[in-house]
Amino acid sequence: MTKIGIIGAGGRMGRAIAAAAVDAKAIVAGGIDRPGVTADDLGSVTLLADATALAAASDAMVDFSSPSALAAHLDAAVAAGTPIVIGTTGLEPAHHALIDKAAKSVAVLQAFNTSLGVNLLAHLVQEAAARLGTDWDIEIVEMHHRHKVDAPSGTGLLLGQSAAAGRAVALDDVAVRSRDGITGARPEGAIGFAVLRGGSVAGDHQVVFAGEGERIELGHRAESRAIFAKGAVKAALWLAGRAPGRYTMNDVLGL
Known part of the structure; x- marks a missing residue:
């Protein structure tokens, strides 16, 4: 089964993604969050030390955290060769340049919305x-x-x-x-x-x-955040094992 790592696991979306992964019969490899978040905040998800550890433990990662943390998460994904789904919003041109660079080495799917x-x-x-x-x-x-x-x-x-x-x-x-x-x-x-x-x-x-x-x-x-989590998990399952490149939800849907 595919192992999915969750970045931002202590937030509302992180918890929804964990539940959606279980429903999809995937394995939750663990999660990370901002400093100060404890294992108790992640519920049933195992808290790992950092993005490097999470990337090493995962077949694909899902990131719904913050733009300021994106560079470190992309670096970890590239170092481990782990595909990453980016659902973080508020990205600026500099962030997209970082994504383009990472996509030369690893599969990256960036979506404004994963529904x-x-x-x-x-x-x-x-x-x-x-x-x-x-x-x-x-x-x-x-x-x-x-x-x-x-x-x-x-x-x-x-x-x-x-x-x-x-x-x-x-x-x-x-x-x-x-x-x-x-x-x-x-x-x-x-x-x-x-x-x-x-x-x-x-x-x-x-x-x-x-x-x-x-x-x-x-x-x-959208009647529930669960639809975004379900789509993000579907994207992660689709992305795992893909060749390096920049992908979209249209690729997942075959559009």
């Missing part, structure tokens, strides 16, 4: 954007719980990138992330973002294609 449903939604958004002209306005609306620290969400950006890819443009060239005051008319071809935060919402995302006299709405509602 199978969300990734299928992203595929549908790209297909729709490719077939509808720029006279169809695209707006992405997302809502998360009050504790989320990044905006737009990684999933919102994934959907924006999918729409941009469908139109063969760079998202940074067409994204509108804020509106306030006298903004003027909406530019044709823009991809707009609206961000809502509050309560305990696990994640709601809607992509609106608005044309003259008609509207198409594609969306996804």
Whole structure:
């Protein structure tokens, strides 16, 4: 059976991943977390010394920790030759450069969202954007719980990138992330973002294609974090034993 190591094992996602791994008949090789987290915080998951020890004990690792720790986790994965699934959000271009470098030596799957449903939604958004002209306005609306620290969400950006890819443009060239005051008319071809935060919402995302006299709405509602954990475990099982390279959830889904 595949041995999965969990980075950030003491958090809500870490615990959900451990439960999903058991359900998938995988072995939880152990877990690590930030300094100060004890074995008691990890529940039934064995606390290991560091990322190096975890990588050595695992067939694949899953990382839902923080951007600041990513470099050390990638170094450990490369040193041990252990594939790694990265679900950490809030990544910047420098982090993606580190992922690209690591992917030359080890299999790396980075996903803004590991939900199978969300990734299928992203595929549908790209297909729709490719077939509808720029006279169809695209707006992405997302809502998360009050504790989320990044905006737009990684999933919102994934959907924006999918729409941009469908139109063969760079998202940074067409994204509108804020509106306030006298903004003027909406530019044709823009991809707009609206961000809502509050309560305990696990994640709601809607992509609106608005044309003259008609509207198409594609969306996804996350009712539990378990869906992200289930997808992350599926990705880890798929990634174990793969050749070095950078992979996505589309590869897992065969899209």
